[in-house]
Amino acid sequence: MFSSLKQKRGQQLGTLFVVLTIICFLGTASQLLTHLQEATWPFILWWILKTFVSTVVLWVPIAIGANQQQRQFNRQIVVLTLWIIGIITFTWAKFTTQPVTTTAQPSPELYVVQQVFITWLVCSGLYLFAHPLQKLCHRWSTITRRHWLISFSFIFFLINLISGYDAFGFHRGTSLIWFSYLFALGDWLASDQRWLKNWSNRRYAGLTIISLLFSSLITWLNMNHVDYSPHSDLTPNTHYLLGINPYQPFLLLTCLLMTAWFLRERNKKPKEHLLPITGILLLNLLGLPMIFTPLLLPHVNWQLSLLIGVIIAAAFAGILTLINFLGNKITWQLNYRNLFNRLKQICQNFWPVLLTFLILWLITLGSFAILWGGKFTMVQWMLTERPKIITVNVLIIFAITLILMAITNRWWVSSGITILFYLGWLDASILKIAARNEPIIPTDISTLTAPSEMLGMVNKWVIIFTLIGAIIIIAICWQLEKHVGKSCRFNPIVRIAIAVLSCAYLFSFSFANHSNSIVYKQLQNIDDTPYFYSQLRGAKMNGTLLQFANNIDVHVMNKPKGYSAATMKDLAKRYSKLGAKINQNRTHNSVGKQNLVFVLSESYSDPSRVPGMKVSGNPIAYLHQLKKHSTSGLMLSSGYGGGTANMEYQALTGLSIANFSPTLPTPYSQLVPYQKRTFTINNLFNYSIGIHPFSANLYSRKTVYKKFGFNKFYHFNGGDKITYTQKIQRSPRVSDDSAYKEVTLNLKRQPHGKFVQLATMQNHMPYEPTYYAKNNYHVSGKGFKTADQKAQIETYIQGIHYTDQALKKWINQLDKLKQPTTVVWYGDHLPGIYHGLPMGKYGTQLHETDYFIYSNAAARKTNQNRLTWQHRLVGPNNFAAMALAQMDVKVSPYYALLTKVAEDIPATSLPTNGTAKNNSAHQGGTDFVNARGKHVKLTPQQKKLFHDYQLVQYDLTAGHHYLLKDSFLKQIAK
Template identity: 45%
Template sequence: MVASRRKLLYQGLIALPVLLATAMVTKSGLSTTHGLTFALLWLIKNAGSLWVILFPILIGHNQSTTLSYGQKATLTGLNLGLLLINQVLPSSPSAEHFVVANIFLAWLSNTLLIWFKTPLQTWLHQFSFKQRRCSLWGISGLLIGLILVGHTTWLGFSQGTSWLWFSFLFAWGDYLAQAKLNWWHNHRFILGCLVILSFLGMSLVTWMSQNPVAYSPHQGLVLTFHYANALPIFTPLTLTTAFLISVNLPTRFEPSPTFLISGNLLLTWLAIPNLLFLLHRLPFILLVVTYYLLWANLSWLILQFGNQLKCPKFTFNWLKHLQPWIIPVLIFGITIWGLTIISFGFLWDWRLPMLQWVVIHQAKLVTINCLIVVAFAGLLMALTNRWWLSSGLTILVYAGWLVASGLKITARQEPILPTDLSTLSAPQEMLSMVNPLILISAGIIIIVVLIGLIWLERYWGPTRRFNWFTRILSLILAGGYLLSFTHINHPNSLSHHYVDQAGDIPYFYAQLRGAKVNGTLLQFMNNVDVTVMDKQAGYSKHQMEVIENRYLIAAQQLNLHRSHRHLGKQRLVFILSESFANPRRVPGLEVHPNPTPYLDKLKATTPSGLMLSTGYGGGTANMEYQALTGLSVVNFSPTLPTPYSQLVPFQHHPVTINQLFTYSAGIHPFTANLYNRKEDYQKFGFNSFYYLGSRYHLRYHHHLGTSPRIDDWSAYQQILWQLQKKHGNQFIQVATMQNHMPYNNYYHPNHFQVSGSTAQGDDHTAIQTYTQGVNYTDQALQKFIGRLQKSSQPTTVVWYGDHLPGIYHQVSMQSHGLVMHETDYFIYSNPAAQRLNHSRVTKTKVVSPNEFPAMALAQMDMQVTPYYALLTKVHEQLPAITLTLNQVSHSNRIHENTAELIDQHGHQVQHLSKAQRQLYHDYQLVQYDLTAGHHYLLHDRFIKTIPPRVGR
C-alpha cells in the first residue's frame, strides 16, 4: 500500500508540469503562447509524436503478456465511444490543439496489433532469427536509401498512412525482444545522451518544419507561422529516438495489461482534438484534475519503463570492416554538406529564414547537390584508389566551383552555366577578370591542401583502398549517376522523374533564381541537357536553297497586292498586355458588370479575335518571343521551354521583326532581370530599352490603389512619348505589368461582383481584384487609342494578352483547356495609317502569337521578304499552332511537345492536307536552320531584302 501511494505521488510530481502547461495552453490558446509555456507544450507534442512510433515497437517487444477478450472488448468499446463523442462535439475553432497528424490510422493500427499480437508473433517466429534480422535490416536500409537518393518513401513512412508501416515497427519490436544487445549495457551514459540529444533534435526539426517559408517567384520568400499545426508522425529523428529507446529495453520486458490499455488510451486521446475544445470550458483547477486523469497512465508508464531498464550486451562486430572508413567518410560528408549550405547562405544574402527554408524544405535538393559531389569523388577514387587524394581534391574543386559561382553571380547576376565552360579555352582572358589577390590566395590554399593530402596518403592512406571489384562498381555507379543528368530534361527519363520528385524547378527564364532554389550544381545540370531543335528530315544546303527560291516566288506574288516597298514613316507597336483575358469567358464564372466594354467595341471594328497562348498562369516571354520572331515554340525541343534564356543569348544573329525598322525601342515597366531581356533585346537590335533601373529612364510610373505594379496607363503614356520623340519609321515592343500576379485586394473601391463555382474560397478575392485590374486596363486602352486617333503619325498597334492568370483553380484544364488558353487580341490602325494603307488581315478569329509579324505587315500594306512570305503563308493556310492545351505554363519546366492545331471555329484539326503538310515542314526546316542548323538562310537576301517586283 505504501509503495503504491509513493508510486502515485511520484507519478503526480512527474505529471504536474505537463498538466499545468497543457491546462494553461488550453485556456489561453497556442497562438498567444510563448516562452516556457510554449516550450513545455512543444515537448509534450513531440513526446506524443514519439509515442505513436514507440508504442507498436513496445507491443511487438512483449512476448507473453496479452489482454483477455473482455479487456480487449472493453478497450475497443471505450475507444469507439470516445471517437463517437469526438464526431458529435463542436469542432475546434483552430488547429492549435492538434498534436499528431494522421493519428487516426495510428490508433486503428495499434488497436489491431493489440488484438492480433499473438497470431502475428506466431507467424513471425516461423522464420529463423537470422532471416528476420536480415529482412528487417534490409528493409530499413532500403527505406533510408530511398529517402536519401530517391527522395521517396515506402510502407507509408513519413506520412503514417499505411498499416504496413505499423506492422513493420511491430516486427522490429519482436526482433529486439530476442536480440542480444550487449553494447548498450556497456554504454549507458552514451545511450542516455543520445536519447536526449535525439529527442531535442527531433523537437527542433519539427519546430522548424512547422515554421515554413512560402516561396513566391515575384515576391521572394514569405515567412509564415504554423506552430499550431499537428506534427508529422514520422521524421528520421523521431524514428531514431524511438529506436534508441527500444534497443535498451530488457529482453524480458513484459508490460502488464495496464501498460497496453493506458498506451492505447493515450493514442485515443491524441485522436480526439474536439474533446479538448470541450474541456476548454472547464474551470482551470478542474481542467488540471481532468488532465491529471488523462496523463496519469503516461506518468505511470514512464515509471514502469524506468524500473525495468536492465541493459543486456550487444556487439557491433560487423562494423569492424567499416571502421577505417567511418570517420573519413563522415568528415567528407559533413564538409560537402556544410559547403553546400554555405553556398545557399551566400545566394540568400545570409538571411536566416532563407537558410532555414533551404535546410528543412529543400533538403532533397541539397542532397542532390551533395550527391553530385560525392559521385565526382567516387570517380576519382575509382581511378586513383587514393581516398585522401580523391576526397581532398573533390572538396578543393567544389570549393573552387562555389567561389567561381559567387564571383560570377556578383558580377553578372547569373550562376555558372555549361556555356561558360567555353571560357576554359581562353584561360588568360578569363583570369584577367579576377582580382589578383584572389588568385594568389587560391594558389596558396591549393599548395597547402595538396601537401596535406600527400602527408595523409603517406601515413593513413594504405588502410583505405578499394579492391578491383569495388573500384569498378564505384566507376559504374558514380559515372552512371553523373551521366544520368544528360537526360534530365527528357520528360520520360528516370533522371527527370528523380529530380522532379525532389522539387527541382529549372527556372530557365531566371537562372539566378534557379540557383537559389536548386543550388548551383543542380542548376548547372539543368542546363546540360538542352537541345534546341531536333534535326528535320531532309535538311541540307540544297533543300534550303529550294525553300529560299520557293518563298522568293511567294514573296513576289504577295507583293503584287501590297503598296509599300519601304516603311516610310509608319510606326508599329506590339503591346503584350500582362495576364489579360476577359474573365467572362472562364467556365463557371459570372462577372457583373462587363469589365471590358471598350475592348469589346474596339474588337468589333478592327481585325481581332482570340490568341492561343502556349501557357496558363505563366510563360510571358514565350509569347513575346513568338510575336517578335514569327517562330513557334511548338517546334523546339522539349528541353528548350524558354528560348529567351536558353537560345537567344547564344545566337549571333537572331531574327526579329524590329530589325526591319530604322529605330526600335523596348518598354517594360518592371526590372529586366527575368528572362534575360537586357541581353536579348541587345541581340535583337533594339536601340533603347526602358525598364526600372535602366539608363533610359521610365518617365511614367504610377500605381493604382495599393498595387505594387506600374499601371497600364503609365506604360501607354511611355509609348506616346516615344512615338513623339523619334521621327521616321519606328518599332516599339511593350510588355506591361499592371495585371501581373498576385491579386491581393489592391483596389478600393472594387466595382465588380464575381460569382459561380469558379469563384470559390480564396480564389474569390483574387478573381475580383483581377477583374477590377482588367477594367482599369480597358479604361487606359480607351485613352490610349483616343490619343492615337488624333495623331498624324501612321501607327499600327498589335495588342494581345499573353496568358490567363493562374487563379482559376476550380476549372478543369482537361475539360476546358482551349478556353483557358484563349486571350484577347486586336490589330488597330489609326486614321493616318488607314489613309495610307489599303490591305487588311484576312484570317483573324483564332491565331497564334507567331502569326503576328505576318499579320502586322499585311495590316501595314507592306511588301515582304521571302522569310515573311513564309510566315504569311503559315498564317493564311495553316491552323493556329500551339502546345497541348491540357497543361499550364510550359516555361518553367520541360514539357511534352505535343502540337495542337486549332481552326477558325475553335475545333481541333486532326489531319492536314498534302499542301499544308509541305508548308508546315518548310516552316520547321527554316526554323531549324535559323536556330539550330547551319544558318544557310541567315542572310539579308532571305530575311530583309524585298525581291524585285514582277508584273501583274
C-alpha cells in the first residue's frame, strides 16, 4: 500500500514537472517572440501559446465544477499553498517581464495573460467553496440543469457568432457570471453521465476534432496582421487582432467535449485526480505579470481598488444567498423539446424574413470588402471587432423592407425592391467615391432633381447591366410571391406596428449628434465614429448607410436672438461707421501689390511651455528672437492633437468654430462644399494660391479651395505640381524648408499682390525615433509615461528645431524680395503626445500655440502706419483683421467688426478641458481666455459685441445672407 501511494505521488510529481517544463518553454518562447514577431516559426509558436492559454483559462473553472469527489485533505490549506506559490511566481515576474505598454504594439505578456490573473483569483475561490456551490446547483435535477444550460449555451453561441455581442453580463470572459456559468457546466457534465454514455468514442472524437479545428482557425485568423491608415496615410495603424479569447464559443465547446470525454474515461477506471489543483497551478504560472500590472501604471488608488473588491465580494455573497433562496422556493423546469419545436416552427413560418435579413447582411459585408479594397484582414476585422456596426447597417436597410411590407403586405415584392435599392445605393456610393473620394451624404439628395445630368456621368454599360440585374431580381421575386408568397402575410395590427417601429428607428438617427440623446449614447457604445473630417474614412469604418445617417443630424448654427432683415441692415450701418473711423488711420484703399502669406505650421508649439516638462537646450531659438521684434504671442487652438482644418477655416474666414452647432465639428467637410457663396480673406487679392505638400483628400480641401476662389492649389492628388519635395533624412514628410521654398517660388511669379495659404506637413504625427539620425534635445519631468512616449517627444522637438532653422533661412529670403510681403505664421495645435498631463488641469496650456505676424523689409517701408500687437493671446479667427492692420489697409464693415472683436473680445475657443472632437459631435460651449491664460466672462459691452459677431456669422453661413454682398464684405467703409 505504501509503495502504491509512493508510486502515485511520484506520478503526480512527474506530471507536475512536465507541466512546469512546458510552461517555462512557452514563457521563453513568448520572450523571444517580442523580437521575432515577423518570422514564421515564432508566429506559429506565438499562436500555439495563445491557444494553449485560452484553453487553460476556460478549462480550469470547468474542471473545478466537474470535481465531485469529497476529498479528505483540507481545501483551505491547498488554496493557501496555491496563493503562496502564486505570490512567489508573480514576484519573480515583476523583475523578468516587460512592462505593459500603451502603444499599438503591447508587450506579448499583455496579450497572453490579459485574462489569466482574474481567472486564477476567481478559481481559487471556486475551489475553496466548490462543495457548497455544488450543493446549491444540485437543488435542481440533472435533467433541469441539462435543459437550462444547453439552451443558455445555444443562445450564447448564436448571439456571439452572429453579432459578437457581449451577452448576459459575461464582460468578455472576466465576470463572476461567466465563471459561475463555466463552473455550472463542469458540475453538470460530471453529474449527467447517463446522457453522456449514449455518445460513442467516435462521436466524441469527431466533434472534438471539428471544434478544435474551428477554434484554432478562429484564433489563427485573430492573429492576422491588421494594417490601415486612420488618416489617409498620415498615421499608419499596425497591430494584431486579439489572439487570446476565452469568450470564443468554439474553444468553449472544445473544452466541454474534452472534459466530458475525460470524465467518462475516469469513471471506467476510478482513481484520484488533481485536475483543479493542477489547473490553478497552471494559472499561477501563466498569469505571472498580471498581479503587478497596477504597479506599472501611475495614479493607482489602492483604497478605491480595495473598496471595489469588498463591494464585489459582498455582491457575490448576496447573489449566492439569493440563488440559494430561489432554489429552495422555486422549481424551474424547461421543456427543452417544446422550446426546440417552437423555434423550428418560427423558422418554418418566417424563413422568408430570415432569408432577406441574411441576404442584406451578406450584401453589407460585401460592401465593406469593396470599401477596404478587398483586404481580407480588414473585412475580418470588421467581422470580429465591429460586428455591431455591420448589424446597424443591416437594420437600417431592413427597416425599409419592413415599411414596404407594411404598405404592400407582399414580402417578396418588398424584399426585391429593397435589395434593388440597396444594390443601387452601393453602386452609386462606389461611383461617387471613385469620382470625389466621398460616399453619399444627405446633401447629395439635391442631385436627384437633375437625374439626366447624374446618369450622364455614369458609364452606359453600368446602366445596362444594372437594368438587366433589376429585371432578373424582379422576375425572381414575382415568381416567389406567386408560389410561396401567401406563407408570409401580416395582419393589419402587425403591419401598423412594424411600420411605426421601423419609422421610429429610422427617425431616431435625426438625434445621432445630440450628445445628450439616447441614440447618440448607443452609437457611441457600438464605437460609431463619424469621422466628419474624412467622410470616406467614416464610410469604411461605419458603412455607407450608417455614415449617411451620421450626417443627417447636422445643424449649422442656432439662430441668434433678434436675427432679422432689419437687424442686419442696422448692424451693417453701425459697422460701416466704425470702419470709416478705423480707416482714418489707415493708408491703403486696397491690398494693391502687397503679398500676404498665411502659414499653418503643423503641430507647432513650444515644448518648453508644457507644464512640468523640461527641455534641454533651446530648439527654437530663432523663433523666440523673431517674436521679440514682431507682432506675436500665443494662439488659443480649438483642438489638441487634431483639428487642423478648423484652425485653417477660422483664419481664412474670420469666423469662430465655437459659434457653430456641436453637430458641425468640421466646417470644411460639412459646410463649405454646400454653400452657394463663401467669403475669405484671399478674396481681397487679385490672385490666391494654396499649397499643401500632401494628399488633398482630407477635409475636402480640393472642393473647399475651389469654393474659396483659389486660383492654384499645389498638392499630391492631381493638383498643380509641387516643385520642392525634399525630406529630412528618414522622415516621410516633405520638409518645411521645401515648403517655404515653394512659397518663395510662387511669390516671385507674376502677378504681384498675391495671397498664399500654406499648410505644412513636416511635424505631423507619428514621431518615430528612427526619423532623424540623432535627437539633440532631451526631456524630463512630466508629459510622458513611458520611454517610448519620451522618445516620440524628443523626435518631435528635433523636428521643430529643423523648422526653426528653415524659418530663419526663409525670413532672410523674404527680406530680399522687392514685393511688400506680410506673413501670418502660426501653429495649429499641440501634438497629441503629452500623455502624462490631465487635460482637465492643464487644458489652457495644452491648447496654446505660437504665432507671429512679420513684415519684410519692403512691407515695413511701404506701411509706415502699420498697427502691431505685442504678446497677445488670440484666436485663429483674429488673424485676418490683425494682418490687414499690419498691412495698413483700410477695412470694409465686415473687417471693421473683426477688428473690433480682435481688440475687445478675449481669445475664443471651444472648451479647452477636453481633447479635440473633430471626429464626432462635441458638447459645445465657448471658452473666453484672457492674456494671462485665465478663463473669464464677458462684460455687458463685450456680450453685445459678441452677439453682433454671432449675428453676422449666422447670416453668412446659415441665415438668409442679408450681408453676403460686396458692400459689406469687400468695399472699404466710408
